[in-house]
Amino acid sequence: xxxxxxxxxxxxxxxxxxxxxxxxxxxxxxxxxxxxxxxxxxxxxxxxxxxxxxxxxxxxxxxxxxxxxxxxxxxxxxxxxxxxxxxxxxxxxxxxxxxxxxxxxxxxxxxxxxxxx
Amino acid sequence: xxxxxxxxxxxxxxxxxxxxxxxxxxxxxxxxxxxxxxxxxxxxxxxxxxxxxxxxxxxxxxxxxxxxxxxxxxxxxxxxxxxxxxxxxxxxxxxxxxxxxxxxxxxxxxxxxxx
Numbered sequence: 001x002x003x004x005x006x007x008x009x010x011x012x013x014x015x016x017x018x019x020x021x022x023x024x025x026x027x028x029x030x031x032x033x034x035x036x037x038x039x040x041x042x043x044x045x046x047x048x049x050x051x052x053x054x055x056x057x058x059x060x061x062x063x064x065x066x067x068x069x070x071x072x073x074x075x076x077x078x079x080x081x082x083x084x085x086x087x088x089x090x091x092x093x094x095x096x097x098x099x100x101x102x103x104x105x106x107x108x109x110x111x112x113x114x115x116x117x
Numbered sequence: 118x119x120x121x122x123x124x125x126x127x128x129x130x131x132x133x134x135x136x137x138x139x140x141x142x143x144x145x146x147x148x149x150x151x152x153x154x155x156x157x158x159x160x161x162x163x164x165x166x167x168x169x170x171x172x173x174x175x176x177x178x179x180x181x182x183x184x185x186x187x188x189x190x191x192x193x194x195x196x197x198x199x200x201x202x203x204x205x206x207x208x209x210x211x212x213x214x215x216x217x218x219x220x221x222x223x224x225x226x227x228x229x230x231x232x
Contacts, residue, residue: 004160033219043161043207043222056219091161106220108153108161 002026006092006109013082013116021077021112023092032075033093033106034067036060043091049075082116089113119144121208123223130198131231138193138226140182140208149211150191151220152182156204164206167191178202203230 005024013019025032034046048055049067066078075094079086092109120143130136142148152164165176172184182193191208205227209220 006160035220042224043209043220045219045221048219058219093161105163105166110158110160 002107004092004094004107004109006090006112008112009110010113011115013114015084015116016081019079019082019114021079021090021092021114023075023077023094023109024073025075025092025094026107027073029094029096029107031055031095032067032069033095034077035091035093035108036088037091037111038085038088046077046090079114082114084116087114087116119210119212119221121210121221121223123206123208123226125226126224127227127229129229129231132200133197136193136195136198136202136228138206138208138228140191140193140223141189142191142208142210143189144210144212144221148184148191149218150182150184151209151211152176152180152191152193153207153209154178154204155207155225161207164193198228198230200230200232203228 007022011019032049035043036046037043045058047057047061047067064080068076089111091111093106095106122141124139150167153161154164155161164180165174165182167174167184175181180193180195182191184191205225207225208223211218211220
């Protein structure tokens with residue numbers, strides 16, 4: 001089965017530093033997502049992205065966050081100035097562009113564990 | 118407000134025993150329901166989903182789930198658990214988010230399997 005690839009698997013950074021989390025979605029997918037899971041809490045939706053723009057974002061996704069598709073294969077999440085509370089597992093996901101959107105299957109990466117010290 | 122509740126944080130079963138993981142949801146419209154599994158070091162993998170039709174859905178790895186509208190539930194079941202089923206299980210409801218969809222997740226149930 002095709003895979004979504006995320007790198008690195010674990011990133012440690014100092015508070016206030018910028019981090020970029022990288023994802024390679026499945027090649028023919030057009031919808032991209034970021035979710036995160038703080039330890040002991042629910043998986044939370046951050047942002048969805050289609051046609052080179054943000055489609056939807058949650059209240060978590062403030063001005064410190066940005067997403068980009070810099071080339072034809074990567075999808076990145078940037079946190080400009082990390083805070084302690086940004087420590088979480090970040091999951092990237094992608095899906096095809098089906099006519100009936102709800103029938104899409106989300107493929108998730110294995111996650112990047114971000115630790116902010 | 119949309120929400121998903123998984124009442125059991127942790128469950129331990131013996132290998133070969135049956136399993137039922139509970140999931141309750143709160144959503145005003147027709148729910149689109151999912152169960153995902155996360156094994157250690159792995160991404161979230163879709164086990165099964167319910168959109169419409171038959172309320173008993175079959176998934177991968179021998180899992181099934183039953184949608185009960187009257188109880189707002191979507192419990193996951195497996196008749197005989199294998200040691201490799203030890204993982205974290207997440208129930209989720211799909212809602213529209215702009216042109217895409219987003220998933221509202223439960224807290225997860227951690228499954229341990231005794232030999």
